[in-house]
Amino acid sequence: MKYYINAYGCQMNVHDAEIISGILESEGFSSIEDHESADIILLVSCAVREHAETRVLGRLSQLGGGWRGRKSGKPLMVLCGCVAQEHGDSLLERFRDLDLVVGPDCYRDLPRLIRASERISAVDFREGDYTGIEPARMxxxxxxxxxxxxxxxxxxxxxxxxxxxxxxxxxxxxxxxxxxxxxxxxxxxxxxxxxxxxxxxxxxxxxxxxxxxxxxxxxxxxxxxxxxxxxxxxxxxxxxxxxxxxxxRYFHLPFQSGSDAVLKMMNRGYTAREYLERIGMLREAMPDIVLSTDVIAGFPGESEEDFQKTVDLLEEVRFDNAFLFKYSERSGTAACSLENSIPEEQRLARLNHLQKLQRIITVEESGKLLGRILRVLITGPAKKPRQQASRTEGNRMVILENTDFSPGSFVNVKITRADGWTHFGEPCGNLKS
Ligand code: SF4
Structure with a gap:
C-alpha cells in the first residue's frame, strides 16, 4: 500500500513524520509524493497555536471531500500528532471521511490499525520512545x-x-x-x-x-x-x-515576554533580568554566537507598560532572528481562565509593532555579514532554478547561484547580499574574514 504523509508545525512534528514513515516502511508500506494516488493519507498535526490547528483541520476537510472523483476510491485518512491527541474520538464524529486518529505515543500501532481498517482513535499516553525504529529521513x-x-x-x-x-x-x-x-x-x-x-x-x-x-x-x-x-x-x-x-554557535532561547509580571502569569520560572544574564553568559563565552528567540504579544493582562518591556528587551538583546506570535487561547490551559484578555486587534497591533522592529534589527545584523566569508553546509536545491540552498553555523540560509555542490558538502562562501534572514553568497576558498 502507498501512503502520503504531510507534517505541520515544529521540527518535532517533521521528525515524527519520519518516525511514522520508518514504522510503515518496515512493514512494507511505501511512500508516495502525490496524495491523489495514495491508498493512505496521513497528516501530522500541531496544536500549539490555533492557526496551526485550523490549517490542518482545513486540509483534512479538503482532502476528505476531494476523494470522490478519484478512480482509486477513498483513501484511508489518518490524523496523527497533537490535534489527534487533543480531540480524540470527537474528530471521528466531526469529519466523516476521517478513519483513524492516532496520538504521538501510539505510532507503533499504525500498521495494525491501518490493516484492521476500523474507524477508531488511539490516544493513550505510554511511557517510552521510538528506540529501535529507523526513521525514514526526508x-x-x-x-x-x-x-x-x-x-x-x-x-x-x-x-x-x-x-x-x-x-x-x-x-x-x-x-x-x-x-x-x-x-x-x-x-x-x-x-x-x-x-x-x-x-x-x-x-x-x-x-x-x-x-x-x-x-x-x-x-x-x-x-x-x-x-x-x-x-x-x-x-x-x-x-x-x-x-x-x-x-x-547558535542558540534559540525563547523569552516570551520582557515583563516579570507577565512571565509570572505565564509560569515561566525566570525574570527578565535572569534571562538577560543567560544571554550575557552565552555572549561572553562565544562573542560571535547567533541568537534567536520566541515572543508572545498580547498575553492576558499584558499592559502597555508590560508590552514596552518586551520591546525594550528585543532592542537590548538585538536577536539575529525572532519568532513572534500573538497570544492564542488553547482550551484546557491555565491561561484560558485568566482575566483581562487582550482584544484581538490589540494583540495584532502589538505583534505588528514587534515584527517591524525585529525586521529592522534582522536586516541590520544580517547586513554586517556583507563581505564576510562563512562556512556553509549545502542542503540541496533552492526554490529557483540554478540555485542551491545552504546554511551557516548560525542557521542563516545562504543561496548560491550557478553552483553544483553535493548536498552535505561544507563550502566557504563570501556573503554578497542579505535580505533579512536569507543571504546570497559566492564560493570562495579562503576562510579569513
Ligand atoms: S517548556 Fe513551556 S512552552 Fe515549552 S513545551 Fe513545555 S510547557 Fe510548552
Missing amino acids: DFPRAYVTIMRGCDNFCSYCIVPYVRGREYSRKNDSILSEIERLSESGYGEITLLGQNVNSYRDGETSFPQLLRSVALSAPGSWIRFVTSHPKDLGNETVRVMASEQNIC
Missing part, C-alpha cells in the same frame, strides 16, 4: 534526533504537556548509536530535539554531558539542539558549547 544532509519527549513545565499558555504527556528522556547509549550512524552516513547537521532539552537526564547523564558525547561521536557534523528553557540553561552547557568546535 531532509538529507540535515537529521533530527529525539532525545526526550513530553514536558513537565506547564507554562500557562501551552498545550504541549497535555498532548505530549510527561517528560521522558531517551537512553543515552541509544542516542549515541543513532548519532554515530548518522555521522557515518554523511549527515552534515544533526539537531537534538526535545521540548526542554536542558532538563534531559538519563541516570547520571545530564544534558551538557550528553551534548559533549554527541559532539565527540560525530566530529564531522555540525550539532544543534532545540528547544532550551532559560530557567534550566546552566553554565556547563555553555562551557561545552564553547569548547567543542562542531557544536554550532
Whole structure:
C-alpha cells in the first residue's frame, strides 16, 4: 500500500513524520509524493497555536471531500500528532471521511490499525520512545534526533504537556548509536530535539554531558539542539558549547515576554533580568554566537507598560532572528481562565509593532555579514532554478547561484547580499574574514 504523509508545525512534528514513515516502511508500506494516488493519507498535526490547528483541520476537510472523483476510491485518512491527541474520538464524529486518529505515543500501532481498517482513535499516553525504529529521513544532509519527549513545565499558555504527556528522556547509549550512524552516513547537521532539552537526564547523564558525547561521536557534523528553557540553561552547557568546535554557535532561547509580571502569569520560572544574564553568559563565552528567540504579544493582562518591556528587551538583546506570535487561547490551559484578555486587534497591533522592529534589527545584523566569508553546509536545491540552498553555523540560509555542490558538502562562501534572514553568497576558498 502507498501512503502520503504531510507534517505541520515544529521540527518535532517533521521528525515524527519520519518516525511514522520508518514504522510503515518496515512493514512494507511505501511512500508516495502525490496524495491523489495514495491508498493512505496521513497528516501530522500541531496544536500549539490555533492557526496551526485550523490549517490542518482545513486540509483534512479538503482532502476528505476531494476523494470522490478519484478512480482509486477513498483513501484511508489518518490524523496523527497533537490535534489527534487533543480531540480524540470527537474528530471521528466531526469529519466523516476521517478513519483513524492516532496520538504521538501510539505510532507503533499504525500498521495494525491501518490493516484492521476500523474507524477508531488511539490516544493513550505510554511511557517510552521510538528506540529501535529507523526513521525514514526526508531532509538529507540535515537529521533530527529525539532525545526526550513530553514536558513537565506547564507554562500557562501551552498545550504541549497535555498532548505530549510527561517528560521522558531517551537512553543515552541509544542516542549515541543513532548519532554515530548518522555521522557515518554523511549527515552534515544533526539537531537534538526535545521540548526542554536542558532538563534531559538519563541516570547520571545530564544534558551538557550528553551534548559533549554527541559532539565527540560525530566530529564531522555540525550539532544543534532545540528547544532550551532559560530557567534550566546552566553554565556547563555553555562551557561545552564553547569548547567543542562542531557544536554550532547558535542558540534559540525563547523569552516570551520582557515583563516579570507577565512571565509570572505565564509560569515561566525566570525574570527578565535572569534571562538577560543567560544571554550575557552565552555572549561572553562565544562573542560571535547567533541568537534567536520566541515572543508572545498580547498575553492576558499584558499592559502597555508590560508590552514596552518586551520591546525594550528585543532592542537590548538585538536577536539575529525572532519568532513572534500573538497570544492564542488553547482550551484546557491555565491561561484560558485568566482575566483581562487582550482584544484581538490589540494583540495584532502589538505583534505588528514587534515584527517591524525585529525586521529592522534582522536586516541590520544580517547586513554586517556583507563581505564576510562563512562556512556553509549545502542542503540541496533552492526554490529557483540554478540555485542551491545552504546554511551557516548560525542557521542563516545562504543561496548560491550557478553552483553544483553535493548536498552535505561544507563550502566557504563570501556573503554578497542579505535580505533579512536569507543571504546570497559566492564560493570562495579562503576562510579569513
Ligand atoms: S517548556 Fe513551556 S512552552 Fe515549552 S513545551 Fe513545555 S510547557 Fe510548552
